[in-house]
Amino acid sequence: MSALVTLNNGLKMPLVGLGCWKIPNEVCADQIYNAIKLGYRLFDGATDYGNEVEFGQGIKRAIDENIVKRSDLFIVSKLWNSFHHPDHVKLNVMKNLKDLGLDYIDLYYIHFPIAFKFVPIEEKYPPGFYSGVQEQADGVIGTERVGLADTYHAMESLVDEGLIKSIGISNYNGGLVYDVLNYCRIKPVALQVEHHPYLTQSNLVEFCKKNHIQVVAYSSFGPQSYVELNSEVAIDTVPLFEHPIIKKIAESHGSGITTSQVLLRWATQQGVAIIPKSSKKERLLANLKIDQALTLTEEELKEINNLNKNLRFNNPWDWMNMKFPIFA
Numbered sequence: 218m219s220a221l222v223t224l225n226n227g228l229k230m231p232l233v234g235l236g237c238w239k240i241p242n243e244v245c246a247d248q249i250y251n252a253i254k255l256g257y258r259l260f261d262g263a264t265d266y267g268n269e270v271e272f273g274q275g276i277k278r279a280i281d282e283n284i285v286k287r288s289d290l291f292i293v294s295k296l297w298n299s300f301h302h303p304d305h306v307k308l309n310v311m312k313n314l315k316d317l318g319l320d321y322i323d324l325y326y327i328h329f330p331i332a333f334k335f336v337p338i339e340e341k342y343p344p345g346f347y348s349g350v351q352e353q354a355d356g357v358i359g360t361e362r363v364g365l366a367d368t369y370h371a372m373e374s375l376v377d378e379g380l381i382k383s384i385g386i387s388n389y390n391g392g393l394v395y396d397v398l399n400y401c402r403i404k405p406v407a408l409q410v411e412h413h414p415y416l417t418q419s420n421l422v423e424f425c426k427k428n429h430i431q432v433v434a435y436s437s438f439g440p441q442s443y444v445e446l447n448s449e450v451a452i453d454t455v456p457l458f459e460h461p462i463i464k465k466i467a468e469s470h471g472s473g474i475t476t477s478q479v480l481l482r483w484a485t486q487q488g489v490a491i492i493p494k495s496s497k498k499e500r501l502l503a504n505l506k507i508d509q510a511l512t513l514t515e516e517e518l519k520e521i522n523n524l525n526k527n528l529r530f531n532n533p534w535d536w537m538n539m540k541f542p543i544f545a
């Protein structure tokens with residue numbers, strides 16, 4: 218099993234979990250169940266991933282077979298952009314809980330700092346980039362005038378009600394993280410952001426550490442996840458798995474050490490939590506057992522840090538040409 222980190226609210230969170238974005242519905246229940254059998258305890262889901270019903274079925278099977286108890290698991294979900302209005306935040310979490318078959322979520326993130334127009338669950342769920350028939354026809358996303366502090370305070374009420382244990386923020390830049398600290402009553406325990414050697418975000422990581430907010434890396438393999446989405450920038454970028462520096466470091470740690478392990482260990486050695494997604498059993502195991510596999514030297518960590526190009530693959534600037542400049 219993964220090492221645990223203690224969050225600023227005292228709860229313990231596994232440093233390594235399984236990312237659930239793009240796990241196809243037809244295999245999701247089996248994947249969650251098999252990952253629990255392999256030792257995974259944290260699962261990073263979201264409203265937007267559209268697979269929480271199957272995700273919940275995998276959990277139920279593992280609990281029914283006495284492989285784990287609910288309290289052994291750390292379940293993560295995320296509020297989608299269409300539910301930012303304080304009147305709609307609870308609606309979203311109640312749907313997550315119903316789909317997952319759970320009565321609480323361990324960590325609930327605000328997925329993006331952008332409020333879309335509300336879409337009733339009966340109309341489309343998850344709504345994704347849909348925000349109404351007219352907007353769809355016009356090829357735009359409808360937005361709502363909701364401040365992030367209002368959404369955040371509604372998340373705090375979910376903690377008060379026991380529906381979620383902890384609040385997370387995702388895709389926030391430094392200014393927004395700084396701002397939350399000024400208006401929150403319950404501090405966010407974690408910031409989930411894109412983080413890999415092409416986008417090291419070292420200032421943000423340092424700021425979060427100083428303020429006891431756990432950084433969780435997504436897309437640790439950089440372009441890999443976005444090649445599947447036909448992203449031009451991802452296709453045109455040297456894959457991190459094949460980068461000569463990463464390859465050299467992997468080779469220097471002996472046979473059997475892979476470039477993927479170097480990328481993941483680079484994050485965990487900085488105290489950054491990881492949630493790599495894989496649908497292959499051997500990769501699931503290798504990704505989970507990262508800390509036992511290798512330790513990078515200070516020199517190697519520096520070499521990897523130097524690959525930074527501030528290159529982002531997941532950017533709302535590109536969403537349907539809506540030009541949301543959240544990372545400027």
Ligand SMILES: NC(=O)c1ccc[n+]([C@@H]2O[C@H](COP(=O)([O-])OP(=O)(O)OC[C@H]3O[C@@H](n4cnc5c(N)ncnc54)[C@H](OP(=O)(O)O)[C@@H]3O)[C@@H](O)[C@H]2O)c1
Binds near residue numbers: 435500
């Ligand atoms: N908050 C957000 O906005 C946000 C955005 C993106 C992602 N996330 C979260 O972060 C998780 C991880 O990010 P991600 O899914 O974008 O990408 P990722 O974990 O960086 O990469 C996944 C890709 O790498 C492959 N892979 C996994 N392990 C490997 C290994 N050991 N060797 C070689 N290839 C390997 C997978 O293929 P196979 O499946 O075929 O093994 C898949 O193509 C997501 O699932 C999601 O939970 C959050």
